[in-house]
Amino acid sequence: MNHSLYNPFKTFDFRNDKCFLSGSSTSPLAVRVLPDWLLNMAKLTGEEQIKFLDESIRTYKSLVVPASAEIYTETILPLEQKLETAFEQGYKGASALPEIDLFHWIGKLMYSFLYIEMQGAIRLKQLSGDGMNMSQGLMHKFSNLHLMLQGIFRAVEFEEFRPWSIVVVPLENTETAFSFRDEINTLIFSLKFKDFGIVACLQDNGTNKRYHHELLESINDKPLTDQQFEELAARFFYSAYLFNRLPEYNVIEANDVAYIDPMPLRGIQNKPLFDEWQHKTYAQVLENFWKPYGFTLFEIIKDPKAPMSFFEQPLLPDAG
Structure with missing residues (x-):
C-alpha cells in the first residue's frame, strides 16, 4: 500500500475516480457517507433528505464518495464496525470509544460531505480548478483535516496533543431519535442518538473544550434533557465561530510514520484565542437549536445580561 501523504487541495482534484482519502486511482468503490448500519440502527429508510450549499437536495442513501477497495476493506470497514458495536450499547459504548x-x-463523515460540496462547487464553476475562489484559511483548515484523517489507513502520530475537542454526554431520553448537525467552515459537529450526545470540534487543538470547562465539569456525567444538550451544542457551535486562530502544524515523515506537531496557537498575536462573547448573537444561535421547542428570540434574551438556560448554573462565558 502506498503510504505517501496525499493532499487533494494542491490540485483541487475531487473526482470520483480517486480514493477520497488516499488518492489511489485503483478501481475505487462508491462508499455510502452514512453507512447502512447507522441507517438501520436509526430506523431510517435512506430516503431522508439533506440540502447542500449548491442548493441541491440529496437523499441519505445517494451520498457516496470514492474509496480504495483495499483501504475500505482493511481500515474503513473495521472502523465502522467498531462504531456500530459501540453505538449499539448507547452511552456506555460511545463514551468508552477512544477519542x-x-x-x-466524525472527521471522515464531515470530510465526505465536504468532498461532495467541492464536487458541486467545481461543477457549477463556483470554485475554480485551482481553488482560487476559496479562502486560503479554509483551504488550509480542510487540508489539515484531510492530512490527519490519513491516520485511518496509515501511521499518523500526534506529538503530545489532540487536534480536537470531543465531548460525549448521557441523555435523559434513552430513545432519542438520530439527528446530527455540522458546520463545515468551523469544522464542528454534533450528534444525538439513543441515550447519548456527541459534540466535536475537529481543528481547535482542544481549546473549545477548555473554554467551556466549567459547564462540562458541572455536568459531570449527569444525563441531560434534550433542551440541555441542544444548549450545550449551541455554545460549542458559537464558540467555534469565535475561535480566531488558524492552527498550524509541522509534519515530519520518518519510517512510514507522519508525525504532527502543533505550532503555538498564540503565535505573535496578543489578543485572546476567542473573540468577545456576545449574548445577543449567542441567543440567535440558541434560538435555531431550540426551534423544535418553540422558544422565541425575545424569550431567550428577555434578560440581555442572562440569556435563558436549562442548566441550573448557566455558567455562561463573560460577555463583551
Whole structure:
C-alpha cells in the first residue's frame, strides 16, 4: 500500500475516480457517507433528505464518495464496525470509544460531505480548478483535516496533543431519535442518538473544550434533557465561530510514520484565542437549536445580561 501523504487541495482534484482519502486511482468503490448500519440502527429508510450549499437536495442513501477497495476493506470497514458495536450499547459504548476513533469517524463523515460540496462547487464553476475562489484559511483548515484523517489507513502520530475537542454526554431520553448537525467552515459537529450526545470540534487543538470547562465539569456525567444538550451544542457551535486562530502544524515523515506537531496557537498575536462573547448573537444561535421547542428570540434574551438556560448554573462565558 502506498503510504505517501496525499493532499487533494494542491490540485483541487475531487473526482470520483480517486480514493477520497488516499488518492489511489485503483478501481475505487462508491462508499455510502452514512453507512447502512447507522441507517438501520436509526430506523431510517435512506430516503431522508439533506440540502447542500449548491442548493441541491440529496437523499441519505445517494451520498457516496470514492474509496480504495483495499483501504475500505482493511481500515474503513473495521472502523465502522467498531462504531456500530459501540453505538449499539448507547452511552456506555460511545463514551468508552477512544477519542481517536471518534475523531476519525466524525472527521471522515464531515470530510465526505465536504468532498461532495467541492464536487458541486467545481461543477457549477463556483470554485475554480485551482481553488482560487476559496479562502486560503479554509483551504488550509480542510487540508489539515484531510492530512490527519490519513491516520485511518496509515501511521499518523500526534506529538503530545489532540487536534480536537470531543465531548460525549448521557441523555435523559434513552430513545432519542438520530439527528446530527455540522458546520463545515468551523469544522464542528454534533450528534444525538439513543441515550447519548456527541459534540466535536475537529481543528481547535482542544481549546473549545477548555473554554467551556466549567459547564462540562458541572455536568459531570449527569444525563441531560434534550433542551440541555441542544444548549450545550449551541455554545460549542458559537464558540467555534469565535475561535480566531488558524492552527498550524509541522509534519515530519520518518519510517512510514507522519508525525504532527502543533505550532503555538498564540503565535505573535496578543489578543485572546476567542473573540468577545456576545449574548445577543449567542441567543440567535440558541434560538435555531431550540426551534423544535418553540422558544422565541425575545424569550431567550428577555434578560440581555442572562440569556435563558436549562442548566441550573448557566455558567455562561463573560460577555463583551
